[in-house]
Amino acid sequence: MSDVLTPAAPDASALVADRLLTVAVVGATGAVGLELIGCLERRGFPVGSLKLLASERSAGKTCRFKGRDVVVETLARDSFIGVDVALFATDAAISQVFAPIAAAEGALVVDNSSAFRMHWDIALVVPEVNGALLASRPRIVANPNCVAAIAVTALQPLHARFGMTRLIGSTYQAASGAGAEAMAELRDSTAAYLAGEAFEPKVLPHPYAFNVFSHNTTIDPATGYNGEETKVMDEVRKIMSLPDLRVSVTCVRVPVLRAHSMALTVEFDQPVSVAEAEALLAAAPGVRVVNDAKANHFPMPNEASGADDVLVGRIRQDLSDPTGRTLSLFIAGDQLLKGAALNAVQIAEALAG
Amino acid sequence: MSDVLTPAAPDASALVADRLLTVAVVGATGAVGLELIGCLERRGFPVGSLKLLASERSAGKTCRFKGRDVVVETLARDSFIGVDVALFATDAAISQVFAPIAAAEGALVVDNSSAFRMHWDIALVVPEVNGALLASRPRIVANPNCVAAIAVTALQPLHARFGMTRLIGSTYQAASGAGAEAMAELRDSTAAYLAGEAFEPKVLPHPYAFNVFSHNTTIDPATGYNGEETKVMDEVRKIMSLPDLRVSVTCVRVPVLRAHSMALTVEFDQPVSVAEAEALLAAAPGVRVVNDAKANHFPMPNEASGADDVLVGRIRQDLSDPTGRTLSLFIAGDQLLKGAALNAVQIAEALAG
Numbered sequence A, B: 001m002s003d004v005l006t007p008a009a010p011d012a013s014a015l016v017a018d019r020l021l022t023v024a025v026v027g028a029t030g031a032v033g034l035e036l037i038g039c040l041e042r043r044g045f046p047v048g049s050l051k052l053l054a055s056e057r058s059a060g061k062t063c064r065f066k067g068r069d070v071v072v073e074t075l076a077r078d079s080f081i082g083v084d085v086a087l088f089a090t091d092a093a094i095s096q097v098f099a100p101i102a103a104a105e106g107a108l109v110v111d112n113s114s115a116f117r118m119h120w121d122i123a124l125v126v127p128e129v130n131g132a133l134l135a136s137r138p139r140i141v142a143n144p145n146c147v148a149a150i151a152v153t154a155l156q157p158l159h160a161r162f163g164m165t166r167l168i169g170s171t172y173q174a175a176s177g178a179g180a181e182a183m184a185e186l187r188d189s190t191a192a193y194l195a196g197e198a199f200e201p202k203v204l205p206h207p208y209a210f211n212v213f214s215h216n217t218t219i220d221p222a223t224g225y226n227g228e229e230t231k232v233m234d235e236v237r238k239i240m241s242l243p244d245l246r247v248s249v250t251c252v253r254v255p256v257l258r259a260h261s262m263a264l265t266v267e268f269d270q271p272v273s274v275a276e277a278e279a280l281l282a283a284a285p286g287v288r289v290v291n292d293a294k295a296n297h298f299p300m301p302n303e304a305s306g307a308d309d310v311l312v313g314r315i316r317q318d319l320s321d322p323t324g325r326t327l328s329l330f331i332a333g334d335q336l337l338k339g340a341a342l343n344a345v346q347i348a349e350a351l352a353g
Helices: A031-042 A092-104 A127-136 A146-162 A180-194 A227-239 A274-283 A337-352 B031-042 B092-104 B127-136 B146-162 B180-194 B227-239 B274-283 B337-352
Strands: A021-026 A047-054 A062-065 A068-074 A085-088 A108-111 A140-142 A164-172 A246-250 A259-268 A287-289 A310-317 A326-334 B021-026 B047-054 B062-065 B068-074 B085-088 B108-111 B140-142 B164-172 B246-250 B259-268 B287-289 B310-317 B326-334
Touching (some): A031 A337, A092 A108, A108 A337, A127 A337, A146 A164, A146 A287, A246 B326, B031 B062, B031 B180, B085 B092, B092 B108, B108 B337, B127 B146, B146 B164, B146 B274, B146 B287, B146 B326, B164 B227, B227 B246, B274 B287
Parallel strands (some): A085 A108, A287 A310, B021 B085, B108 B140, B164 B246, B287 B310
Antiparallel strands (some): A062 A068, A164 A259, A259 A326, A310 A326, B164 B259
16 A cells, blocks of 8 residues: 555546545534544545544544544645545535635545535435446535435435335434534533523524424525425435426424434335335345334334434325325434435545545 | 202203303323313313312322312212213223213213214314314214314315315324323433433333334234324314315324424315415414514424414425425424313313303
8 A cells, every 4th residue: 555645646536445545524523524534434444644624713622533533623725735535524615615625636525515516517426326426536526415315315216116206205303414512402401491491592593402393494485495495305306317306395303313304205107016115125225124013113313323324114105195106204314424424435435446 | 150069951952151060071180181171271161060080090189270179089980970061081992981971961072082083973073173063062072183183273274265185294293192101201211311321111112312203003004004194194084074185194203292293285176375375374263373484483392382273384385296286384283282172172162152
């Protein structure tokens, strides 16, 4: 193997798995950043040198990687010299500025923000669905919205066989989608509620303890859909190459820490068989069927948390469609893993492989 | 007014509001029973004498009513002598035996269990929807499933104008639907989770702290739908007099204490106007529109808890239906009030009025 200090070749296509890579994690101290570091270690990504970048506020902190403390540096324009792979877990505004800089330095960039997802010339990738787009080794790849990534992983094997024509979804989204501070607010506000104490929400706009609320993104006055819902609908269409898919999603925050669940109503262009759907899902990459009707055991966020697979269950013929072309499903996936860090590292593996 | 000790006339149609009534609450110490007592007091139901009945285990306990302690008696076959109105908040098995006994004694019975709901000759009533059925003063009236009662209250004004043809719903159901012990388990298991302690669920089949799970009723192997979902679908059809309504519901338990929320996709037989839908809902009895897009303020269980009205918001044209005939809604209602006790007392008011 080559020297880990060797700068990345400006031609990123020279990257191969038998060489250790210099990897940057940008936004390293956030909820997704920490999971990225964990995924790189757990999955044995060929990291020669790990560079952790964050805002000035977090610089000097340390994160554990392979038994060592790595010091977080302040993100700057010259941070990406010599970086082979840059994984961004930053706000769209930060990604917008620094992802192109990293790419210009020769790094392969996987960006977790919404900055590039809907750009016509940027690949938006869930490897199990459209990983073929990575063969051309694009310099910037967008990592999807968490709900979209989890949903398409479960939908693709069914679409490939039956042809999806309409999707209606209701989400049960965890705190982690709003970051580590929202997770802390859920814990703290719940503890206060149980103690009978007042609690003033600071991170989220509504009380979160034992409560449910519509996703806290801006409502589009033209459609009545909120920003999260619009992202999910747009991104599902793009990832699955179904620009005309009829889709409607209702995004709802529930008091769960880190895994998203969804009730999905999926219409196809031909009658579907529940048994065949279950068999297809059982054989699909990234999916685990959890569908034990006798034990009343179906996908739950507590079992999806920390799991790489998207859990799929409650697979049944939708009784509101007498033509037999519609399935109902209930799924759960880890928002920080398949919904964010795991998918980004899977993309990086494919790019660097 | 007549003497409160006067026995009820065997002909219940003789009941009039200018006479104080002998009212029995059966299952008085449960979550719904306590709310029934509260509703009777708060709404000024003409109670002359209140009889609280429960299993032997609860006999001797006291409940507050209008500033006095009322002692709970053991439910027995002779409990209903002289009772004008009997409100049952018991299991179906208990109602099956004792509701007919109460009716035979001349009481008007409102039964909150599932025992009589789908009997062809028993009225299943939400007063705002099909209260006209009470004009004939039926001896036993069934009070609907909580999800069905809350949903139809919001759907009826839209159906009356546009004609509902299909309903797809996903629920976010509170602990209270599984009784006071489930509410306690949610609190206790959450406290244990926050303290890092183990907790063994006793009331519900799955961990409830910061978790979501498919409703814990038996799955029908023929359809894949669980018992709760089947009840909701059957009862919505019956209450709204839409025997052929195409309907599918996914029932999910979320860590909320006492109000149910639902995401509803509602198809009509003609194009709908969002503005007209909102105006109809704003004018509808039992409904409160909570639909402030600018403030991101929509129906939430914490605001529905303790409220008589069903909160309705997120009223928008469903983007998955290009014909413009489908609305999306998000609603929340108190499971113990409109979903149970309040609706039962409203029925009793209409019967006794």
